[in-house]
Amino acid sequence: MASRVSNLRESPLSGKRIAFVGCGVMAEAIAAALLRAGLVSVHQLTGGEPNARRRQELIARLGLETTPDNVAAVRGADLVVLSVKPQTLEAAMRDLAGVLAPEQIVLSIVAGATVRRLQEGLQHERVVRSMPNTPAQIGHGATVWYPAPGVTPQDEQLVRTVLEAMGLAIRVDNEDMVDMATALSGTGPAYVFLIMEALIDAGVHLGFSRNIAEQLVQQTILGSVLFARETGKHPAELRNMVTTPGGTSAAALYEMERGGLRTVIARAVWAAYRRAKELGAGMPNGGPSDL
Known part of the structure; x- marks a missing residue:
């Protein structure tokens, strides 16, 4: 006290x-x-x-x-x-x-x-x-x-x-950086949760129980973030560290790149940024979009 x-x-x-x-x-x-x-x-x-x-x-x-x-x-x-x-x-x-x-x-x-x-x-x-x-x-x-x-x-x-x-x-x-942050970090947890959900579902599809898949995915994401902060290395460098030529990571990453993962994430962040601007302009029901 x-x-x-x-x-x-x-x-x-x-x-x-x-x-x-x-x-x-x-x-x-x-x-x-x-x-x-x-x-x-x-x-x-x-x-x-x-x-x-x-x-x-x-x-x-x-x-x-x-x-x-x-x-x-x-x-x-x-x-x-x-x-x-x-x-x-x-x-x-x-x-x-x-x-x-x-x-x-x-x-x-x-x-x-x-x-x-x-x-x-x-x-x-x-x-x-x-x-x-x-x-x-x-x-x-x-x-x-x-x-x-x-x-x-x-x-x-x-x-x-x-x-x-x-x-x-x-x-x-x-001030525009606040709208940028709304799209990146403010909305960011939703992106991470969706990725977590997709990984858990993939684990269940492989044959894990949902409980085990959840534990593995949560710890993997938490550990990856802590490792990145501890090492201070660029994400690309960290990715290369765990990607052996011809290995499992290389196969998985090839499919992600072929599916346009980076592009989808970039478009999602831009969509959130535009929505923040719409809300700021007093358009709660949305406005025109170029997507």
Whole structure:
């Protein structure tokens, strides 16, 4: 208990209040990460959430104080985390337009929502745009973030502390990189999970039980990532290390290349990037595509 109190005293978030507007999975992940790291106490957090069942879940899981009133949720908060779905962003901004005090910081995790759109919709200048990903829920996330020009170095330190509680956090100077990160790392876990699913199914087709196939695939992917980080080698070099001429890896990789795996992945990332741009332009039902 003493160490937790000490952490709270040393934290840049000490005495700061954080409000979540929209309390879905990622908002819960951020709150849980901050509490797990001892950076805040639950009394420093509040949430605006219209769904009564979801409010009860958050009380049961985290002890998080919630309200159906977004204006009440953000009142007195130092940092407002805008964590609604892109499709409900306009409604949330209408609730908060002109309500936020000049010193309050808005941290958006809404896919595609540009700084300009947020500033105009909220009638507020101090906005930080970010894109975390799903592994943030277990402290191994990757987040890219971009501060608007009006955000101070002190504001940035507060935001950085929040985002680094979830894992890697990279500040960028070009806002378009947030959309790029949405397509690469934000959506990236879905690509990895699909590859995992395909490998597991292939293992079952070979004759493994699903349980054994899952264990082998999970450990193979985890071990490969850790090995790449440990060695620091280029992926192509690592691939060559395990590809013997005329061997099993060479046969498998030939089929992947013949099937256009690289092209499919590249097209998928570009499709996600364009979709992020569509969401940013306020087209929740999609827009024109050249695919």
